[in-house]
Amino acid sequence: MSTPDVKSVLAFPYPVPEVGAEDYWQAANDERLVMQKCDACAKLRFTPAPICTHCGDDQFTWAELSGKGKIITWTVITHPIHPAAVAKVPYVVVVVELDEQPGLRMVSNLIDAEVGEDGSAPTITFYAAVSVAFEPHPSGQKLPMFRLV
Amino acid sequence: MQSIANKACIVGVGHTEYSKDSGRSELKLATEAIGTAIADAGLSPVDIDGITKYTMDNNDPIDIARNLGIPRLRFFGEVAYGGGGGPCGTILMAAMAVATGQAKAVVAFRAMNERSGRGTARFGQAPTDESVTGVKSYMSPYGLFSPAQMVALAARRHMHLYGTESKHFGEIAVACRHHANMNPDAMMYGRPMTIEDHQASRMIADPLHLLDCCLETDGGAAVVITTPDRARDLKHVPVHIASAGLGGGAWNHLHILKDVEAPHTESTVIADHLFGDAGITQADIDVLFVYDHFTPLVMMAIEDYGFCKRGEGKDFVGNGRLRWPDGELPLNTSGGNLSHGYMHGMQNNIEAVRQLRGTARCQVKDADFAFIAAGNAVPTSAMILRRDGA
Numbered sequence: 001m002s003t004p005d006v007k008s009v010l011a012f013p014y015p016v017p018e019v020g021a022e023d024y025w026q027a028a029n030d031e032r033l034v035m036q037k038c039d040a041c042a043k044l045r046f047t048p049a050p051i052c053t054h055c056g057d058d059q060f061t062w063a064e065l066s067g068k069g070k071i072i073t074w075t076v077i078t079h080p081i082h083p084a085a086v087a088k089v090p091y092v093v094v095v096v097e098l099d100e101q102p103g104l105r106m107v108s109n110l111i112d113a114e115v116g117e118d119g120s121a122p123t124i125t126f127y128a129a130v131s132v133a134f135e136p137h138p139s140g141q142k143l144p145m146f147r148l149v
Numbered sequence: 150m151q152s153i154a155n156k157a158c159i160v161g162v163g164h165t166e167y168s169k170d171s172g173r174s175e176l177k178l179a180t181e182a183i184g185t186a187i188a189d190a191g192l193s194p195v196d197i198d199g200i201t202k203y204t205m206d207n208n209d210p211i212d213i214a215r216n217l218g219i220p221r222l223r224f225f226g227e228v229a230y231g232g233g234g235g236p237c238g239t240i241l242m243a244a245m246a247v248a249t250g251q252a253k254a255v256v257a258f259r260a261m262n263e264r265s266g267r268g269t270a271r272f273g274q275a276p277t278d279e280s281v282t283g284v285k286s287y288m289s290p291y292g293l294f295s296p297a298q299m300v301a302l303a304a305r306r307h308m309h310l311y312g313t314e315s316k317h318f319g320e321i322a323v324a325c326r327h328h329a330n331m332n333p334d335a336m337m338y339g340r341p342m343t344i345e346d347h348q349a350s351r352m353i354a355d356p357l358h359l360l361d362c363c364l365e366t367d368g369g370a371a372v373v374i375t376t377p378d379r380a381r382d383l384k385h386v387p388v389h390i391a392s393a394g395l396g397g398g399a400w401n402h403l404h405i406l407k408d409v410e411a412p413h414t415e416s417t418v419i420a421d422h423l424f425g426d427a428g429i430t431q432a433d434i435d436v437l438f439v440y441d442h443f444t445p446l447v448m449m450a451i452e453d454y455g456f457c458k459r460g461e462g463k464d465f466v467g468n469g470r471l472r473w474p475d476g477e478l479p480l481n482t483s484g485g486n487l488s489h490g491y492m493h494g495m496q497n498n499i500e501a502v503r504q505l506r507g508t509a510r511c512q513v514k515d516a517d518f519a520f521i522a523a524g525n526a527v528p529t530s531a532m533i534l535r536r537d538g539a
């Protein structure tokens with residue numbers, strides 16, 4: 001008798017690094033938030049990309065970020081559309097702009113915020129300061145998430 | 150300047166019923182819709198020598214040709230980005246083929262079992278893959294899966310920047326439902342909706358309510374494109390492609406997470422040349438078709454195509470402006486993706502043709518020009534159609 005695949009039911013999918021993104025995910029496991037910084041124009045870019053999205057140069061250095069940023073927008077998910085979401089709702093998806101560079105934005109979860117079953121989230125506001133925290137996925141990969149400061 | 154303006158026309162339209170479960174294959178739906186469109190044009194399959202499709206459509210042009218009895222295909226092509234590139238991009242590609250003489254008559258189509266899942270996975274459900282890579286790996290591990298959830302992020306930003314409220318998005322949904330209730334073919338026919346109903350509908354992804362989101366549909370829809378010269382001998386008065394275009398840009402780096410503040414959008418890329426090529430302005434448009442996957446994106450498209458300024462959408466959509474017969478700019482007059490059927494925008498093309506033939510149910514009086522925008526927040530397509538003689 002086959003056993004159900006518990007992992008696929010109870011967890012959101014885990015990231016498998018694409019070529020060129022291995023260092024980003026490895027750094028997350030080391031609880032560091034890193035992004036590519038262009039050697040030519042010094043701009044940061046995200047998601048990982050083979051050439052600078054600002055100037056086109058292909059030389060870069062992985063730079064560690066402070067992990068501090070502000071909330072640009074968010075949604076409170078109350079309606080589960082994934083098996084793992086059933087136990088997680090309500091949960092908060094945020095877009096965070098990182099302090100290091102205007103427009104440098106990433107998707108993440110806001111954790112430990114006060115959220116009602118109806119999706120109300122009185123403490124979440126535009127431009128609220130947040131700080132990164134690394135939360136393990138059941139696969140073992142740590143994911144950069146954020147908390148209100 | 151050289152463009153596709155006025156070098157091709159739509160001469161036939163056809164579609165199946167739109168339902169929750171077609172009970173037949175996607176190939177059957179495609180052949181039914183295309184066969185109906187060919188007959189509507191007064192042609193037979195042997196007259197067709199080209200097929201254009203959405204890249205994500207599961208149907209193979211050769212299968213369609215073999216089953217319909219199209220003996221020779223001299224042109225086939227496909228357009229990417231689903232409901233963005235597909236709805237008007239397939240027609241642009243067909244128009245370019247006939248205008249250059251590469252083909253004589255081309256069909257553009259969309260057919261899918263998106264609601265029943267008989268061939269196409271439902272877009273509103275999350276895949277249950279154990280892992281993801283590439284762009285999805287920066288979203289799915291956080292429980293961000295569906296277009297509705299992504300659009301919610303942009304909608305909230307628009308509300309913050311411009312004072313837009315959920316009830317303003319609701320005006321768009323109510324206008325589409327109003328039209329669907331005059332269209333017995335619409336999936337939501339006989340189910341009236343008020344703003345209060347919209348506000349009371351359950352939250353899908355805050356601030357998106359259920360009634361901000363399009364239907365899921367099984368069905369097929371197709372149009373036939375040829376040159377103005379050939380069109381003269383056919384069954385219907387032709388509807389002219391006054392202009393058409395594709396538009397995309399680097400800001401879609403996460404494919405669908407729309408940056409509301411971006412100075413340029415996929416819509417603004419197209420807008421200038423679309424109106425320039427057609428030789429008209431937004432004020433000349435009599436009937437408006439905007440791909441209505443999610444109401445906030447319809448408002449952003451109305452703004453970015455220049456029907457009003459950015460941030461003014463909340464006022465523009467009010468006062469019944471979008472509702473036939475009294476509104477000055479009726480929107481999606483057969484009910485759109487929201488209330489007619491989610492045929493990935495192709496149903497709007499068909500309704501626009503009917504408006505300019507003068508045979509629509511919610512017929513806009515003296516309609517000369519229809520504007521059709523495909524889905525935004527992804528690389529997109531749009532076109533302006535012109536009544537023969539206008």
Ligand SMILES: [Zn+2]
Binds near residue numbers: 039041054
């Ligand atoms: Zn650079």
